[in-house]
Amino acid sequence: MKLKTMAILLAALAGTFAATAKPVQLLNVSYDPTREFYVEFNAAFAKFWKARTGDDVTVKQSHGGSGKQARSVLDGLQADVVTLALSGDIDVLHDNAKLIPRDWQTRLPNNSSPYTSTIVFLVRKGNPKGIKDWDDLVRAGVSVVTPNPKTSGGARWNYLAAWEFARRKYGSEDKAKDFVAHIFKNVAVLDTGARGSTTTFVQRDIGDVLISWENEAFLALKEFGKDRFEIVMPPVSILAEPPVTIVDRVVKKKGTEVVAKAYLEFLYSDTGQEIAARNFYRPRNEAVATKYASTFAKVQLFTIDEAFGGWAKAHQAHFADGGSFDQIYVK
Amino acid sequence: MKTRFSWLTVVLTLGALPFGAVSPAWADDAGEIATLREQIRLLDQKLRVLERNQQLRDEAATAAAATTPKITINDRGDTFASADGANSIRVRGLVQMDARFFGADGGIANNAFVLRRARLITEGQFAKNFGFQLLSEFGGSSVSILDANLTVGINRALQFKFGKFKSPVGYEIIQSDSYIFFNERSIVTNLVPNRDVGIQASGDVFGGTLSYQLGVFNGLADGGSSTNTDFDNGKELVARVFATPFRNAAGSPVQGLSFGISGSTARAKTAAGRSSGYRTDGQQTFFSYNPAVIADGENWRVSPQLDYRHGAFGFIGEYARSTVNVRPTATGSRTELTNRAWQATAGYVLTGEDSAFAGVMPRTNFDWSAGTWGALELLVRYSDLRIDDAAFPLFAAAASNADEAKGLGLGFNWYLGKSVVFKFNYHQTQFGLNALAPAVPTALLLRQDEKAFISRFQVAF
Numbered sequence: 087m088k089l090k091t092m093a094i095l096l097a098a099l100a101g102t103f104a105a106t107a108k109p110v111q112l113l114n115v116s117y118d119p120t121r122e123f124y125v126e127f128n129a130a131f132a133k134f135w136k137a138r139t140g141d142d143v144t145v146k147q148s149h150g151g152s153g154k155q156a157r158s159v160l161d162g163l164q165a166d167v168v169t170l171a172l173s174g175d176i177d178v179l180h181d182n183a184k185l186i187p188r189d190w191q192t193r194l195p196n197n198s199s200p201y202t203s204t205i206v207f208l209v210r211k212g213n214p215k216g217i218k219d220w221d222d223l224v225r226a227g228v229s230v231v232t233p234n235p236k237t238s239g240g241a242r243w244n245y246l247a248a249w250e251f252a253r254r255k256y257g258s259e260d261k262a263k264d265f266v267a268h269i270f271k272n273v274a275v276l277d278t279g280a281r282g283s284t285t286t287f288v289q290r291d292i293g294d295v296l297i298s299w300e301n302e303a304f305l306a307l308k309e310f311g312k313d314r315f316e317i318v319m320p321p322v323s324i325l326a327e328p329p330v331t332i333v334d335r336v337v338k339k340k341g342t343e344v345v346a347k348a349y350l351e352f353l354y355s356d357t358g359q360e361i362a363a364r365n366f367y368r369p370r371n372e373a374v375a376t377k378y379a380s381t382f383a384k385v386q387l388f389t390i391d392e393a394f395g396g397w398a399k400a401h402q403a404h405f406a407d408g409g410s411f412d413q414i415y416v417k
Numbered sequence: 418m419k420t421r422f423s424w425l426t427v428v429l430t431l432g433a434l435p436f437g438a439v440s441p442a443w444a445d446d447a448g449e450i451a452t453l454r455e456q457i458r459l460l461d462q463k464l465r466v467l468e469r470n471q472q473l474r475d476e477a478a479t480a481a482a483a484t485t486p487k488i489t490i491n492d493r494g495d496t497f498a499s500a501d502g503a504n505s506i507r508v509r510g511l512v513q514m515d516a517r518f519f520g521a522d523g524g525i526a527n528n529a530f531v532l533r534r535a536r537l538i539t540e541g542q543f544a545k546n547f548g549f550q551l552l553s554e555f556g557g558s559s560v561s562i563l564d565a566n567l568t569v570g571i572n573r574a575l576q577f578k579f580g581k582f583k584s585p586v587g588y589e590i591i592q593s594d595s596y597i598f599f600n601e602r603s604i605v606t607n608l609v610p611n612r613d614v615g616i617q618a619s620g621d622v623f624g625g626t627l628s629y630q631l632g633v634f635n636g637l638a639d640g641g642s643s644t645n646t647d648f649d650n651g652k653e654l655v656a657r658v659f660a661t662p663f664r665n666a667a668g669s670p671v672q673g674l675s676f677g678i679s680g681s682t683a684r685a686k687t688a689a690g691r692s693s694g695y696r697t698d699g700q701q702t703f704f705s706y707n708p709a710v711i712a713d714g715e716n717w718r719v720s721p722q723l724d725y726r727h728g729a730f731g732f733i734g735e736y737a738r739s740t741v742n743v744r745p746t747a748t749g750s751r752t753e754l755t756n757r758a759w760q761a762t763a764g765y766v767l768t769g770e771d772s773a774f775a776g777v778m779p780r781t782n783f784d785w786s787a788g789t790w791g792a793l794e795l796l797v798r799y800s801d802l803r804i805d806d807a808a809f810p811l812f813a814a815a816a817s818n819a820d821e822a823k824g825l826g827l828g829f830n831w832y833l834g835k836s837v838v839f840k841f842n843y844h845q846t847q848f849g850l851n852a853l854a855p856a857v858p859t860a861l862l863l864r865q866d867e868k869a870f871i872s873r874f875q876v877a878f
Contacts, residue, residue, distance in 0.1 A: 229462065274462070274466040275466055275469045275470055275473070276473075278473070278477075282473070286469055290465055290468075290469050291465060292462065292466055292469055293462075
């Protein structure tokens with residue numbers, strides 16, 4: 087009798103779970119070049135989540151310049167998670183609207199950056215302008231394509247990479263500023279996002295060199311052919327650590343906190359790291375990194391903390407109103 | 418050996434001559450071509466850069482347009498709207514300056530300039546479906562709020578309105594002051610309520626061929642406007658249906674035919690329940706109840722309405738019947754009185770513009786230098802209001818009140834633009850007296866026809 091009662095209860099419980107299996111929708115607000123990566127990743131996560139909970143999860147994607155995307159979230163875009171180009175763009179979600187806690191970056195391993203990348207040069211096949219290092223970008227007659235640091239996270243990495251290269255080589259902040267100013271004198275088109283710059287360089291045939299995310303450059307080779315472009319890895323570049331977080335205020339309101347957290351944690355899983363590497367992001371996972379070691383050239387990388395004391399300081403000095411970029415670009 | 422070398426030198430030199438003579442030219446051509454190619458490449462790059470930058474500017478402009486609020490300033494007012502149009506505020510105004518002249522009336526009414534209306538209207542919407550309107554009147558002896566209401570739109574077929582606004586019993590009364598044919602509405606308007614406080618459901622159904630209003634209001638006497646005070650517990654139920662059955666029959670002569678009927682019913686008690694007076698086209702009172710009369714009991718109204726527009730021709734007709742239960746004093750016996758009125762008004766726009774319920778839109782504005790004159794419209798109206806015979810003498814003195822007023826109006830409107838109009842109206846009102854009235858009524862107004870010439874300069878936007 088007891089066994090029968092228990093069976094009925096279990097059946098009822100199972101029925102309850104079956105009845106509560108429900109479709110869930112997340113919105114991932116990300117930066118420009120992650121489109122292809124998250125298409126593959128979202129499909130894998132949906133499969134993982136279905137197997138784990140029985141729920142169908144759909145992840146909608148929104149892409150654009152990292153700074154612009156952050157402003158959209160501040161303006162009310164209901165992002166469950168943000169996966170932006172730099173922590174400074176995520177910080178504003180706390181600073182301006184308290185959408186996330188101040189310590190958001192400590193909630194996941196590696197400062198909440200599940201993958202890294204760096205900044206490289208994409209040039210036309212045969213490298214007709216002989217571009218090998220940052221110095222070559224200031225030469226007369228070299229047309230450079232890079233996005234606007236005011237709106238693009240990738241552009242800020244580009245900017246800081248060039249700045250730190252010059253500061254190390256020429257020995258002072260003033261000379262670094264002068265160097266970056268010379269690069270921007272060679273910039274013909276200032277797109278709002280990294281994908282726009284890729285379009286300018288690859289599809290509009292403008293410029294001699296595109297300063298690009300490494301994964302975006304690889305993607306250009308894959309999409310448009312190694313017979314048209316080649317990647318030049320400068321001897322020194324910056325370690326870009328695009329971070330991720332849930333947007334606490336939104337997930338609490340929508341009741342998606344659990345699935346949103348799982349979504350970001352899945353980025354650190356073997357599957358997530360494998361997909362990142364396949365999409366030309368440098369994985370954090372050692373085993374996956376070893377497997378894809380041949381894909382990514384060895385290069386001397388410096389971090390934002392080492393070179394600039396973190397994103398907050400870098401932003402204030404270079405990208406805030408009146409910062410070095412304004413001084414350079416107004417000129 | 419020396420000789421052989423010399424010969425060899427000569428041969429080689431001669432052999433090389435043709436080439437030597439040509440190769441500098443080839444070199445020049447090749448260099449020029451390379452230079453031209455480089456110039457073309459640079460020009461091509463410049464063109465591509467210009468195109469791309471223009472594309473980015475266009476994209477930025479499109480993105481900015483999606484979030485930039487819009488400001489519209491035209492002859493319908495000044496509108497400030499959010500980029501998506503869901504939120505907006507519109508400021509409008511209406512100023513009417515009259516010059517009134519009365520002929521052969523024995524000096525009853527003064528010839529005068531009158532600031533008839535001076536209104537500031539603020540209206541708008543929030544989140545697309547919620548509207549509001551505030552209408553302030555500065556034209557009287559004191560500032561007052563004529564309309565103050567909120568609208569909640571469910572869909573085209575169902576909208577709710579709360580607050581103070583026009584009770585939809587009469588026809589001409591619900592037309593905007595800016596667009597009525599004559600300077601003043603006809604005497605039929607005396608028998609219907611004006612602005613009241615209440616709740617109304619309304620909408621358009623059957624593809625817009627039928628509109629309806631159904632409302633509950635505090636209730637008003639004939640011609641009254643709410644002072645935001647209800648003098649009794651009774652409420653007035655108002656309903657109206659209005660059909661434009663042929664509105665989609667493009668080109669048909671009956672496309673502009675509309676008709677409908679409205680009515681109200683209520684129980685009223687207190688002096689506020691009966692009319693304080695009926696006025697002529699010249700705005701002089703020709704009938705009013707004795708001060709001691711109070712309403713007590715049911716009152717109801719019915720008003721069939723007709724509107725016809727065909728090109729430059731316009732016509733409206735309406736009939737109103739108002740029944741009220743009144744007592745001559747608080748303790749007097751109750752009597753049911755019914756007053757009736759009707760009017761027929763026609764207009765014709767001489768310059769060919771369409772006649773419309775929402776006014777005449779001149780094809781050109783008056784502009785002396787350009788030789789354009791705006792629009793000209795001719796008007797004629799006949800109206801009649803009859804007081805119930807039973808009103809005399811208990812409820813109104815036969816010697817000082819008319820029991821009928823017949824009005825003939827002729828008019829000429831000159832639209833200098835959509836917003837600016839000159840109106841020139843002549844009204845003659847003939848009074849009828851009750852059988853109990855003396856041969857010579859005590860009210861000077863009633864001793865002869867009222868002849869009023871009312872001209873108006875109006876700015877409405």
